[in-house]
Amino acid sequence: MKNNYKVNSKLALIFVIAFTYVGLSQNSDEEQIKKLYDTALTEGTGYDWLNYLSNQIGGRLSGSIQAQQAVDYTKAQLDSLGVDNVWLQPVMVPKWVRGVPEFAYFETNPGTTTNVAICAIGGSVPTPTRGIKANIIEVEGIEQLASLGKDKIQGKIVFFNKPMDATQINTFTAYSNCVDQRYAGALEASEYGAVGVIVRSMNLRLDDYPHTGSMSYGEQAESDRIPAAAISTNAAELLSTSLKLNPEINFYFKQSCKQFNEVESYNVIGEIRGTTKPEEVIVVGGHLDSWDLGDGSHDDGAGCVQSMEVLNLFKKTGYKPKRTVRVVLFMNEENGLRGGNKYAEIANAKNEKHIFALESDSGGFSPRGFTFDSSDKDFEKVLEWKPLFEPYLVHYFEKGYSGADIGPLKKEGLVLAGLRPDSQRYFDHHHAENDTFEHVNRRELQLGAASMASLIYLVDKYGF
Known part of the structure; x- marks a missing residue:
């Protein structure tokens, strides 16, 4: 009887410790996520970056002068954040002129x-x-x-x-x-x-x-x-x-219109190296090229600056990721997917271990949630984090399509995801002359960036 009492007491103590740890961990996550949202809404830089991409550079068709200007500009901005590594990854792209x-x-x-x-x-x-x-x-x-x-x-x-x-x-x-x-x-x-x-x-x-x-x-x-x-x-x-x-x-x-020979362009890449598991890579990105009719603010300037903002938010809030968090601004999604294919090709050649990739390529509207291309087991893990996003009205967590540029990375054990903003106005602007900066709301854009940073924080902390 005495031995049973001791065993039951130990089990009870273990349960108390476990639940206490879970509770403290959840509070810690809530605090960090709130910090990311607060910082994005008050100190975020993405809207200013988008303003320059849209109004000073304009439409960024692959192979164009504007596409190269966007490469130079975004690389300079990533350099200014003081992240660990920033580089250009060469890729040959088609050149079509209207x-x-x-x-x-x-x-x-x-x-x-x-x-x-x-x-x-x-x-x-x-x-x-x-x-x-x-x-x-x-x-x-x-x-x-x-x-x-x-x-x-x-x-x-x-x-x-x-x-x-x-x-x-x-x-x-x-x-x-x-x-x-x-x-x-x-x-x-x-x-x-x-x-x-x-x-x-x-x-x-x-x-x-x-x-x-x-x-x-x-x-x-x-x-x-x-x-x-x-x-x-x-x-x-x-x-x-x-x-x-x-x-x-x-x-x-x-x-x-006319098709010319291929020209060299670049994916723009920047990363914060992980403190304890730097060999495990988390990717966040959008595509830097756009069509030429508007200035590509929603498709996909928004996704690019939101991805850059993830690194900026980690720096501003003092969060040091355990794993390497890498932003990739892909070139040539619109008419060839050369950037996404080249990135995957080089990652595989280097035998890099990617555990998660997130893309934003659905406009800069209010975030509603994420879709995940993953195993059922990994998706169950993701669903445990859903309550942390509910205070921000980011409720939509479903299995589904992730993004074109990160698709070539797909392999067993890698989780792919896509940010899902409200889509009702997206096709009013998609690939048209009115895809312009004035149709992007700063608050909606920054909420999307904060949502992306929060998800990446959780993946970095807990893995799969």
């Missing part, structure tokens, strides 16, 4: 024309010097081409008019369900004899901004490639209505 502004109209009767807003899709070939004028045929997606056949498409311009699904609350799902017409529409339509394609902009709002983006001709011979342009949603609605009244409408468009 040329003079595009021009388009549709003709309902000889001499009766209506101008419409278009822009060349990234990677498209140009039209002939005098442009293209042909009868236009409307389809709702690539799958409809086969039902029409070559007889009805030959010699015409195909008008892809499949809209984003407004009933999808997750706007990225709506985007994914129709973006194939932009990416592969020209390739598919050319197989049926089309001479060009016009694609409805990937946008849930009706406005006059055409939205560009990447496209691919696959392995198609250059001589068989046809030009592709995006048309604004307002113009798409007008064109569709006009075609119902008069199916014999002619469409004219002219663009002078």
Whole structure:
């Protein structure tokens, strides 16, 4: 009886110590996370960095002078933080140039024309010097081409008019369900004899901004490639209505874009070395390149400065990570993913041990949570941290997609994650002329940075 009493007493003491430790640890985490949020909201620098990237440099298309200016600027800012290492990682990138502004109209009767807003899709070939004028045929997606056949498409311009699904609350799902017409529409339509394609902009709002983006001709011979342009949603609605009244409408468009040889660019990398486990690497990043129509503030200047802010917040709050925390500003996400692939290639060649990678590439809007590409076991670990984010209204913790640039790092045992801001306004600006600095709210941007820093703090402290 006496021995049982001693055993039970010891067990009780162990439980008391364990629960006390958990409680103290949780209080410590709450205090550090609050410190990160408070510092981000009162002393954060990300908004100022974004101001310079957007208003002093502007759109940063891969291979452009502006992209190189962004490389130089962000490297200098990382150097100024006093982190342990900052360097440039060379990567060859495509160089596509838009040329003079595009021009388009549709003709309902000889001499009766209506101008419409278009822009060349990234990677498209140009039209002939005098442009293209042909009868236009409307389809709702690539799958409809086969039902029409070559007889009805030959010699015409195909008008892809499949809209984003407004009933999808997750706007990225709506985007994914129709973006194939932009990416592969020209390739598919050319197989049926089309001479060009016009694609409805990937946008849930009706406005006059055409939205560009990447496209691919696959392995198609250059001589068989046809030009592709995006048309604004307002113009798409007008064109569709006009075609119902008069199916014999002619469409004219002219663009002078050009593909050049590849050029050298860089990923920008900075890190704080870990104090006890420096061989374990945690990555946080965004992509430094953008499309050329706006200044790339949401896509993805926001993600870049938020990632830089993570290191800044650790320095300002005096937090010294156990593991190496590395910010990577990837080059060429928009039209090639060369930066992400190069980083993964070199990391694998060096046999670096990455345990976690987080990307911000969904705009600088209010953070709602994170999605995780991980094993069930690691995700259960992540869910233990969710209550720590609830005071900041960052509730959304789900398994799902992480980010394009960190995707090439994926391997067993590595957890990938993506910051998930509110997405309802994102596609109003995505790849368009109105992706500009005035549409980014400082507080929302800094809340996102604090959320990222808090998650990385927890991963660094507890691991997986």
